[in-house]
Amino acid sequence: MLQTTATLIARATLGPAQEIVLHAPELARALAPGQAVLVKCGWGLDPYLRRTFYPVAIDDETWTVRVPPGGDWGHAWLRAAPVGTQIDCLGPVGVGYLVPPGVRNVLCVGVGEEAWSLLPVVALAEARGLSVALAMEARTARELIPPARLPAAVEYHAITADGGSTAGQWADLLAGLLGWADAAVTAAPLAFYSQLAAAVRGVRYDISRGFAQALYPATFLCGTGACQSCVADVAGGRRRVCLRGPVFDLADVVT
Amino acid sequence: MIELAPHNKLGLALASPLIAGSGAVGYADAWPPGVTPDLFGAIITPPITWRPRRGLAAARLAEAPGGFVLTTGDHNPGYRRVLQDHDGAWRRLGVPVIVALAASTPEDWGRLAASLDEESGAAGLELQLPQIAHRNDAAAWIGAARRSSTLPLLVKLPTSRAVALASTCASAGADALVIGTAPMAAGLTPDGGLVEGPVAGPVAFPFTLYALRAVGALNLGVPLVAAGGITRPEDARACFAAGAVAVQVRSLAWLDPGAVRQLTREWDADERGTTRRVGLSALNSGR
Ligand code: FES
Numbered sequence: 001m002l003q004t005t006a007t008l009i010a011r012a013t014l015g016p017a018q019e020i021v022l023h024a025p026e027l028a029r030a031l032a033p034g035q036a037v038l039v040k041c042g043w044g045l046d047p048y049l050r051r052t053f054y055p056v057a058i059d060d061e062t063w064t065v066r067v068p069p070g071g072d073w074g075h076a077w078l079r080a081a082p083v084g085t086q087i088d089c090l091g092p093v094g095v096g097y098l099v100p101p102g103v104r105n106v107l108c109v110g111v112g113e114e115a116w117s118l119l120p121v122v123a124l125a126e127a128r129g130l131s132v133a134l135a136m137e138a139r140t141a142r143e144l145i146p147p148a149r150l151p152a153a154v155e156y157h158a159i160t161a162d163g164g165s166t167a168g169q170w171a172d173l174l175a176g177l178l179g180w181a182d183a184a185v186t187a188a189p190l191a192f193y194s195q196l197a198a199a200v201r202g203v204r205y206d207i208s209r210g211f212a213q214a215l216y217p218a219t220f221l222c223g224t225g226a227c228q229s230c231v232a233d234v235a236g237g238r239r240r241v242c243l244r245g246p247v248f249d250l251a252d253v254v255t
Numbered sequence: 256m257i258e259l260a261p262h263n264k265l266g267l268a269l270a271s272p273l274i275a276g277s278g279a280v281g282y283a284d285a286w287p288p289g290v291t292p293d294l295f296g297a298i299i300t301p302p303i304t305w306r307p308r309r310g311l312a313a314a315r316l317a318e319a320p321g322g323f324v325l326t327t328g329d330h331n332p333g334y335r336r337v338l339q340d341h342d343g344a345w346r347r348l349g350v351p352v353i354v355a356l357a358a359s360t361p362e363d364w365g366r367l368a369a370s371l372d373e374e375s376g377a378a379g380l381e382l383q384l385p386q387i388a389h390r391n392d393a394a395a396w397i398g399a400a401r402r403s404s405t406l407p408l409l410v411k412l413p414t415s416r417a418v419a420l421a422s423t424c425a426s427a428g429a430d431a432l433v434i435g436t437a438p439m440a441a442g443l444t445p446d447g448g449l450v451e452g453p454v455a456g457p458v459a460f461p462f463t464l465y466a467l468r469a470v471g472a473l474n475l476g477v478p479l480v481a482a483g484g485i486t487r488p489e490d491a492r493a494c495f496a497a498g499a500v501a502v503q504v505r506s507l508a509w510l511d512p513g514a515v516r517q518l519t520r521e522w523d524a525d526e527r528g529t530t531r532r533v534g535l536s537a538l539n540s541g542r
Contacts, residue, residue: 001287003287003511003512045321045322045456048321090287221510222285224285225285228327230316231327
């Protein structure tokens, strides 16, 4: 893990969130998809805790985070910070996504704001010449990842809830895609992972270890395993997500 | 060198007045970037118990203005597993490791103190009294540890009861007093949940300083260690001026690790010797 000062070099509003591009080459080079960065959002003591972000883009010298709307005063500070602001960052935190060797077809499954953190693994898999499909659910079309953000070869399936249930749409979609995929990566609210696991069992008979990786959407205080604030009941015990995760085997998150 | 246990025949000499407070660097296995053992005079483990404790399920953390509320339920793998996993590294660390004992029963503290004395490389114990400790309870707990071990005993007092308990703890065998565990608070999580535990971070510092000054005025003749919300060089200086011989940091290491090194640099640059003399002279004048 590094502690570094990043420079805010660009911002844009995209859907309900703001995207902020941060320049800190050393940290950008250390980051892997699915790992977190802890950002100091303010000059003084308030807010005292860092905010946890899962970057939505990782480049050679920069990475990009999405700052959600809402009343959190750390996020509000970041939304208001002008270009050129120096921001203290700690990262990378934890274990990210792995694209296993020998895989040819990668399925990415995301729900809501969490889905955006799949973008770096989509880019990584595509850059390795793999076939990639992304299935995403959002409440409204405005909250979906725009197709222009994806490499041209990525097969994109979008589901919008628009106030209704999406269970049927997911069942149909996953029945086809899970048969095609050699590996799956997912980022979603925890409740979705049981639904995904049921779909995997339906198509592949069990959720064999190594097939699907799931991001446990935790927030972190220290990121080093010291404070014990980030525990979750996963992988057969009460674990520190910043050490064992935040990316786990799906089997560890749902059993 | 700073002697934290001048009346104990084993002694507990620190090369620096900066201590990694309980759990700041885990069991000396969780080092934030740029934070290295040589920055510290000693390292204190998270509080352990005889048997493993699963601790509380999430959520354990809530933000508060200028700090946070954190409660783990003394989550730890139990004394045997802690020693199995970490004792070898403690012996090689080059910095004294002090094992913290979670509030428990006198019997638990007695057998833990005996076992750690015999089996571990621990240089001392930090006995963490509960928030509601009564004088008789404190005497029984400390007495049980004292009878079972010759290791230096640091006793960590709740700041809200520090003045009431300090004299009893010193008489019961404490080699040094740690001031202290910050008051209880309740914090709201982002999803509306509640976390109850000691407040931490800079917001805790005024409680630490108040209790430290009050206990210092009792002139008990035992070294005092300040803990709770110390994040700036001026916080540390105020603690030394109030009679502390050493200070603990914890949230600083978690949230701004670079500032830990900065803290030691500032002492070295502009107050080499002075801060330590202030603390030690205050101690000596109290004997
Ligand atoms: S964030 Fe501190 S232990 Fe995970």
